[in-house]
Amino acid sequence: MESVQELIPLAREMMAQKPRGKLVKLYVLGSVLALFGVVLGLVETVCSPFTAASRLREQEAAAAELREAREQQALRRQGLLGKGEAREAAPSGRALSLRQHAS
Template sequence: METVQELIPLVKEMMAQKPSGKLVKLYLVGGVLALFGVVLGLMETVCSPFTPASRLSDEDAAALAALRAARERQALQAQALQEKDKQRDAILCNRALANRQHAS
């Protein structure tokens, strides 16, 4: 239901069908919980820019530093593997050319 104009005909139709008391209570509880969720979501959205992101505990800072170091090590290993592959490809290419010259 996007607007209140859509909600009013729904309520009128429900009342015309004469729902039981338990069903009305269920609708009210669901509506209250939905409204509570909306209010909490709005509060979180409004207050989230004001929470300080610079308040990292010592454990969080150490974990972040370890993660960065691990990423750097992985990047260096990947670069070393690429260099080895390039050297291996160059050697294979030279061998192939040398074989072709002798074969002709």
């Protein structure tokens, strides 16, 4: 509020001195940019709770997917541990690829 009260005397003083056109355009441009910044700040302040809530939902969904993938992986491991003999009989894919390059 204080800055608005300071702008009015400044504008009166500028008009009394009869400033050049370029100087007036510069002040008008600065004022418009400042007003634009204030409006963007207000919009960001109003919208920030909504964006924060959506980010939180996305993080929760990603965490749930990760938990589900870990559970499935644990179930696969348990299933493979029950068939330990069959697992030992079958060579792994990496070992085969190393053998092909070694020969």
